[in-house]
Amino acid sequence: MRPLILHVVGARPNFMKIAPVMRAIERAGFADVALVHTGQHYDAAMSDVFFTDLGMPRPDHFLGVGSGSHAEQTAKVMVELEKVLLAKKPALVVVAGDVNSTMAGAIDCAKLRIPCAHVEAGLRSYDWAMPEEVNRVVTDRICEILLTPSRDGDENLLREGTPKERIFFVGNTMIDSLLTHLPRAKETPTLRELGLEAGQYAVLTLHRPSNVDDPATFSRLLDGIQSVERRLPIVFPVHPRTRKQLETFGLGARLGAMKGLRLVEPLGYLEFLALTSQARLVLTDSGGIQEETTALSIPCLTLRENTERPITITEGTNVLCGTDPEVIRREAERALGDDGRRGRVPEGWDGKASDRIADVFQRFLAARAGA
Ligand code: UD1
Numbered sequence: 001m002r003p004l005i006l007h008v009v010g011a012r013p014n015f016m017k018i019a020p021v022m023r024a025i026e027r028a029g030f031a032d033v034a035l036v037h038t039g040q041h042y043d044a045a046m047s048d049v050f051f052t053d054l055g056m057p058r059p060d061h062f063l064g065v066g067s068g069s070h071a072e073q074t075a076k077v078m079v080e081l082e083k084v085l086l087a088k089k090p091a092l093v094v095v096a097g098d099v100n101s102t103m104a105g106a107i108d109c110a111k112l113r114i115p116c117a118h119v120e121a122g123l124r125s126y127d128w129a130m131p132e133e134v135n136r137v138v139t140d141r142i143c144e145i146l147l148t149p150s151r152d153g154d155e156n157l158l159r160e161g162t163p164k165e166r167i168f169f170v171g172n173t174m175i176d177s178l179l180t181h182l183p184r185a186k187e188t189p190t191l192r193e194l195g196l197e198a199g200q201y202a203v204l205t206l207h208r209p210s211n212v213d214d215p216a217t218f219s220r221l222l223d224g225i226q227s228v229e230r231r232l233p234i235v236f237p238v239h240p241r242t243r244k245q246l247e248t249f250g251l252g253a254r255l256g257a258m259k260g261l262r263l264v265e266p267l268g269y270l271e272f273l274a275l276t277s278q279a280r281l282v283l284t285d286s287g288g289i290q291e292e293t294t295a296l297s298i299p300c301l302t303l304r305e306n307t308e309r310p311i312t313i314t315e316g317t318n319v320l321c322g323t324d325p326e327v328i329r330r331e332a333e334r335a336l337g338d339d340g341r342r343g344r345v346p347e348g349w350d351g352k353a354s355d356r357i358a359d360v361f362q363r364f365l366a367a368r369a370g371a
Contacts, residue, residue, distance in 0.1 A: 003091035003365050005031045008081065010040035010065075010101025013288050015050040016269060017096040017119050020176035022057070024354035030362045031091070036084055038077045038101040039064040043240060049268035054177060070100060070131055077104035085112055091365055095139065096120055096173075098132035098287070098308075103139050110142040115364070119173055119357065121146035122153025123287075123308040129210065132287070136308070145364060147357055149173075149291075150311040150346055170356040171348020174288055175295045178273065179351035185273035194235060194262070198278040202232055202332075204261075207239035208285040211303060215249040217323055221303060222254060224321075224328030228283065229260035231336065235275060237267045281335050283328070290318045295349055297342045299335040301328065316343040 005025055007018050022033045037059035041047045051058070063080040065073060077100065085093070085108055095105040096119035109116035121140050125133050140146055140157060148154050149172040157167050191198060204225060212218050228234060238246070246252060255261060267275065273292075276282055282293050282300045290309050293300035294316025301321045312318035319335070321327050348356075 003031045003369075004034060004088060005092045005094060005361060006034045006036060006085070006088060006090035007094045008036045008038065008101060008105040009059075009096070010038035010077065011097075011099040012041050012046050012050065013286075014096050014099060014101070015047075015054055015056065016177040016288075017173045018094065019054040019056045020173050020180065020354035021094060021096075021119060021357050024358040025361065028355075028358045028362060030358075031365065034060045034088065034090070036061045036063065036081060038081065038104070039066055040073060040077070040099060040101045042066055043266075045266040045268070046240065053181070053269035065101075073100045074104045077101050078108050081105055082108050082112070085109070085114060090114060091368070092117060092145075092361060094119060095143070098123070098136045098139070100131070100135060103135040106139040106142050115144040115368075116142070117145035117147060117357075117361065118143040119147050120149050120153075122148040122155075122157045122167070123150075124156045125306045125308040127306050131209070133308070145360065147360065149348065149353070150309075152310055168356075168360045169348065170360065171350060171353035172291060172295075172346075173353045173357065174291055175349040176351050176354045177269075178292055178295055181270060181273060182277060185270040185277065188270050188274045190267075190271045190274040191278060194264070194275075196233065196235065196275075199280050200232065201279060202228060202234045202281040202283060203275050203279045204234050204236040204282075205239065205284045205286050205289060206236075206303065207242050208304065209241075211285050211323065212239075212242045212245045215251075218245065218249060218251065219254075220323050220325055221328075222251070222258075224303075224323070224325035225261065225283065226258055227325065227329035228281070228332045229258050231260075231332070232280060233260045233262065234283075236261055236263050237265065237272065237275075238263050239266060281332065283332075290316075291349075293317055294343060295345055297345075301331050301335065303328065311346050315346050318343075 065076040093116045095102045147170045285303045290312040294312040300318045
């Protein structure tokens with residue numbers, strides 16, 4: 001009988017990191033795979049469309065945890081996932097990224113003594129105000145297999161005293177998905193439907209609590225965005241958290257006055273990739289989009305004070321702007337004026353990270369079976 005490798009996903013940024021890993025394991029044929037969806041994200045636009053776009057199998061188990069406080073969400077995942085783990089007894093569990101579902105899965109495994117692998121290990125913002133930083137540090141401390149997307153991840157883990165036998169530099173599985181799906185994304189009618197021309201618009205995303213939960217910060221950001229929207233049209237797919245805060249803070253009229261800014265519903269994976277890959281500029285506070293723009297050589301302005309993905313700055317196309325409107329204006333000006341800055345694609349962002357992960361898993365399970 002083949003061993004079972006169980007994958008846990010919960011929120012939007014997990015799906016594109018795990019889909020190629022499951023496929024690589026199936027191709028290599030040494031284990032069976034199963035998928036658990038915790039239900040942290042549950043809207044069709046935040047979840048279902050990604051399964052279709054990425055060609056992911058339907059989850060074998062859906063935990064339906066939904067939204068809540070951090071403690072509630074994490075606790076619900078832990079309670080429900082534990083039942084699945086006890087019933088299925090997987091040989092290995094895979095979690096990805098830095099969302100609450102990631103940490104909850106890792107804690108369950110540590111307590112049940114089931115080996116757990118973390119895809120996208122070792123990233124650090126060193127900003128404890130970010131809930132994701134807590135999730136990253138806890139997850140890495142208790143996982144047995146740490147799969148890093150860039151060499152700085154290895155360095156961070158070693159600095160924290162992680163045994164080096166646990167660390168595997170494999171590259172970036174999010175870029176595996178990007179390279180697989182880019183040709184199909186470009187065939188979608190997304191630009192035409194939005195009335196855009198390639199290279200003639202910017203894309204904006206905002207959802208970090210530090211940016212959208214505080215009216216003063218959100219408003220300052222809009223000042224910065226206004227200086228860009230006067231120069232070229234901006235498409236803004238609005239995250240549900242952000243939509244809610246816009247309404248709460250009564251920022252609707254302010255946005256209505258920004259004629260170059262176009263708010264749209266959250267987009268699917270292929271539509272969003274179509275949009276970013278042909279944009280002139282991207283402004284974001286997302287982690288993954290900093291990486292995708294680096295892989296695509298599209299200039300990116302990150303509207304945060306720090307990043308857990310410094311390689312997108314040192315090697316890629318990313319510039320850290322914070323939330324100061326004047327800095328955003330200046331950096332946008334520079335990015336729009338400079339066609340030269342294309343950056344380079346980091347090591348291991350080559351579309352083969354998931355194959356390297358499958359290889360790590362195969363050797364790990366063989367060693368366990370032989371022990
Ligand atoms: C979560 C992750 C974040 C990731 C982001 C991507 C954590 C701590 N945060 O943040 O790292 O970058 O996902 O989107 O895990 N909501 C809906 N429908 C949904 C999902 C959420 O309406 O399908 C609304 C709910 O009102 C919810 C709010 O959005 O309260 C926030 O959702 P939540 O899962 O708590 O965190 P995100 O902000 O999405």
